[in-house]
Amino acid sequence: MTEFALEINNLQKVYDNNVVALKGIDLKVKKGDFYALLGPNGAGKSSTIGIIGSLVTKSDGTVSVFGNDIDKDLNKAKSLLGVVSQEINFSQFEKVLDIVVTQAGFYGIPKSIAMPKVKSILKRLSLWDKRNFQARTLSGGYKRRLMIAKAIIHEPKLLILDEPTAGVDIELRREMWSFLKEINKNGTTIILTTHYLEEAEQLCRNIGIIDQGSIVANTSMKDLLGTLNVQGFVFDLHQPLEKAPIIEGFPLKLEDPLTLVAAVNKDRSINALFSELTKLNIKIKSMRNESNRLEELFIEMVNSNEK
């Protein structure tokens, strides 16, 4: 029994127009993981997902889903896999209920057996009231939910989501995060590609960064963020300031009169900063991390790969 939900070795893809999308990537995702696959547009994320889901033909390399090689045991691998594609891929003229029941049927689950599961998923995703609506009449957010409902109806052990929250509002995004965390907790391995780096930072335990068809980082989120030399802290102040104070070793900037941002080097203690601020009679109401830490790293890695 393999310990990996997904194993990719030397995966290559060259399209008919000679565009090299993947230059021989290696990737391993452990069972039960919540894994982020990040990369700029055209990096090779969708090609990788397409190959795993057999929507794209690979040029070379091997892919195994829970130990099932897609070249040798494709149908077994497919039965363990659920994919939420980037683009809407259901018939817009069918009813929501029919779309999900039909998808269950494609996995060999008859309607009578699928119905209780369909009902519970549609209810969980707030789609049950819209079950008799034609899919084309749904808003963008509900269409995204329907994509997820469709992908998990056969209870896949590995769920891959290609930018599932692209273009959805913050409330729905948070709802989706909660749902994904729940199914991951229940044992489903999740691989997520996203452009919202905050999303990856919030949800995922491990991360791979892909750029120009190569993996440039593959590590745990904690270790990756630990490579940051400087960490940003945001202080909400009790009283407004006119200009940022000058404290040696701690670059400070004033975002607005009541918000002070500090860059703290990894080898400096934040207690020292507090002491200095207290000496200057600056009272702190609350403090939080700057949330764009992953973004900084991402840009740094992609830029260094381009050089």
Next chain:
Amino acid sequence: MNQIDLRSYLLRWSILMKNNFSVAVSLWTLTVKEVRRFLRIWVQTLVPPAVTMSLYFVIFGSLIGPRIGSMDGFDYIQYMIPGLIMLSVITNSYNNVVSSFYSVKFQKSIEELLISPMPNWTILLGFVLGGVCRGVLIGIIVFGVSLLFYPDFTVANPLLTVIVLFLTSILFSLMGFINAVFADSFDDISIIPTFILTPLIYLGGVFYSINILPETWRSISMANPMLYVVNTFREGMLGVSDVSISFSLGMIIVFILILTSSCLYLLNKGTGIRQ
């Protein structure tokens, strides 16, 4: 057979049965989806052939037909009935599969099928069965309409008629599938039916026996594959044909086998559906 062998045999048998059941469910699901699709748009799919064929029967059967006289010993309207049924069956089977399969490509819902563990032959069979259901249903509708204009019609060989009806639907559903695989735009799915299929059917003996043509045109007509389909069906319905029935049936079956192999090859290769 000892106990371990028996257990292992039963386990293998149960896995095989489970897999076969899953495949049967997925095939049934796709076929029902296809049938539901053309029934949902019945005004576009079922009504037009009935209206068009009624016009043919009124104009060519009731008005012009009596002036033409008999054809191969039958009233002209009676002679036309098998041809017009075949015309409808062929175009509807073809159009059903070509438009449905191209639509799932266009809307990307083909991904629902490709991601699922359905074998490729099931995907092909599901679409073909959808085309056959529409073709056969249209055949029945047009036959019903024809009875309004010629109530005394009796089918000479019902078994042959039904066999040819199904084989023709299968054959043209497969052709429609290949057209859809290669189609890149909506223009591509109408070019072949409009510029190739329809002229060949009209020139394939729908309205006349090739025996009335001059020798040269009769020889040229023999190269038209539609002639064999239409005449085999006419043999079933009226008991007359311009061609050899066993040869025609053989050729239809050979073409079905060739086209099935081609469709499966294209699906396995991913032509037009996988990047």
